[in-house]
Amino acid sequence: MKPQFNPGKNIAIKTPAHEYAGVIHFYQEILGFKQLPHNAADPFESVCFAFGDKILWIDKITGISQSEIWLEITSDDIPAAQQYLEQAGCSIRNEIEPLPTSVNGFWLSSPSNIIHLVTDK
Template sequence: MKIPAHEYEHTVNFYREILGLTEIQPNGPDDTPRFEFGDKVLWLDRMPGLSQAEIWLEVIASDIDSASEHLKQQGCQRRDEIEPLPSGFKAFWISSPCNIIHLVTTPGELIERSADTGIE
């Protein structure tokens, strides 16, 4: 979830203290707070330039090239301009017809990148 800076602390507190979601242990002091959300992970990213929260989703594809081709054949355009991804990161951006952003990636890609760079 992308959260405006002016709502960030209250939003993190909402998930941590009010809803009591289990927080996933951060790797470092500057890591984005993450919470267990059923069988999903809720990421809370502070975004100074936003005026309201945005929901971004992650889609896991076993074969990133096949996923890219399938989405292209269905008329879904890649949106790589949305946010730069690290060099070598096996992922790309798309958006739904109602403009929900999706990161299409491979299983374990975020975990692997985090182990390599310390960034999640």
């Protein structure tokens, strides 16, 4: 049986360290988006903004040369979702960033190399 997939609430822009301040300024000062508090225990600096019914995360990442967009997908059955996606030939990419132990999910790459967090929340 095919697991159900839905859009998640998070969008992340992984930003090179040398562009981070400018990206924050763009969303906060130029566009005037509301900054949100967050308590994520990420190993990098992040700022969150309200983005409609989504949360836009701006993450400061050293060692990358250009920004990347990462999306969240939810599923009702994470083990079945991972098995289904692997059998469909999709790339599971858990090596790209460790997930906190409190997150039940995995990383997935689309055919165009957009990273997705597949989670139950």
